[in-house]
Amino acid sequence: xxxxxxxxxxxxxxxxxxxxxxxxxxxxxxxxxxxxxxxxxxxxxxxxxxxxxxxxxxxxxxxxxxxxxxxxxxxxxxxxxxxxxxxxxxxxxxxxxxxxxxxxxxxxxxxxxxxxxxxxxxxxxxxxxxxxxxxxxxxxxxxxxxxxxxxxxxxxxxxxxxxxxxxxxxxxxxxxxxxxxxxxxxxxxxxxxxxxxxxxxxxxxxxxxxxxxxxxxxxxxxxxxxxxxxxxxxxx
Numbered sequence: 001x002x003x004x005x006x007x008x009x010x011x012x013x014x015x016x017x018x019x020x021x022x023x024x025x026x027x028x029x030x031x032x033x034x035x036x037x038x039x040x041x042x043x044x045x046x047x048x049x050x051x052x053x054x055x056x057x058x059x060x061x062x063x064x065x066x067x068x069x070x071x072x073x074x075x076x077x078x079x080x081x082x083x084x085x086x087x088x089x090x091x092x093x094x095x096x097x098x099x100x101x102x103x104x105x106x107x108x109x110x111x112x113x114x115x116x117x118x119x120x121x122x123x124x125x126x127x128x129x130x131x132x133x134x135x136x137x138x139x140x141x142x143x144x145x146x147x148x149x150x151x152x153x154x155x156x157x158x159x160x161x162x163x164x165x166x167x168x169x170x171x172x173x174x175x176x177x178x179x180x181x182x183x184x185x186x187x188x189x190x191x192x193x194x195x196x197x198x199x200x201x202x203x204x205x206x207x208x209x210x211x212x213x214x215x216x217x218x219x220x221x222x223x224x225x226x227x228x229x230x231x232x233x234x235x236x
Contacts, residue, residue: 001040006049019059074157089217092158100205102146104197111145115194126183138190
């Protein structure tokens, strides 16, 4: 029953805020008992596709899923699956190299503005001594500029895992000066990648992204000698 409701939501174009119908109307439409319908609604609500609004004018309302919940669930699964840093690097490299090509090919003036704004914000944070929590943003912006929701989602998941792994291994041991140097080097790499994208040179953007990801992989080698994904840290 939940599957039927979800398929109807998708077939209708998934228009957030639309009321599919009242409980009485939907029970009649689907030809099920009230108990079955309410259990199905609980599943649909859990999947963040719709929610039941009570009272006059209420009904089953189509909602917008929270991508943060999806990303968190994916990270939890990968940690449970005992993903290795090598597997993580392999997957992230494939996605991000494809992403810089797509972002370069589809780049627009507003996209250039987003990239330069992200770089400027990152530079300001590094200058202020903020050495973690911001490096992932540029990667997310590039992924979003591909126009591919799948690349955007999974780049964010894998980049966040990388960040968690490095922080878990280094936060308590590495002096602040070392972190500052690493943050500055990351910003330089980001600047070079953006320059290649803006100039329309996809092969160069790929080359620079690969070198940057290899540098991150080296950090992971130092941060997690066991080769397994570290437990998440708060903040990020």
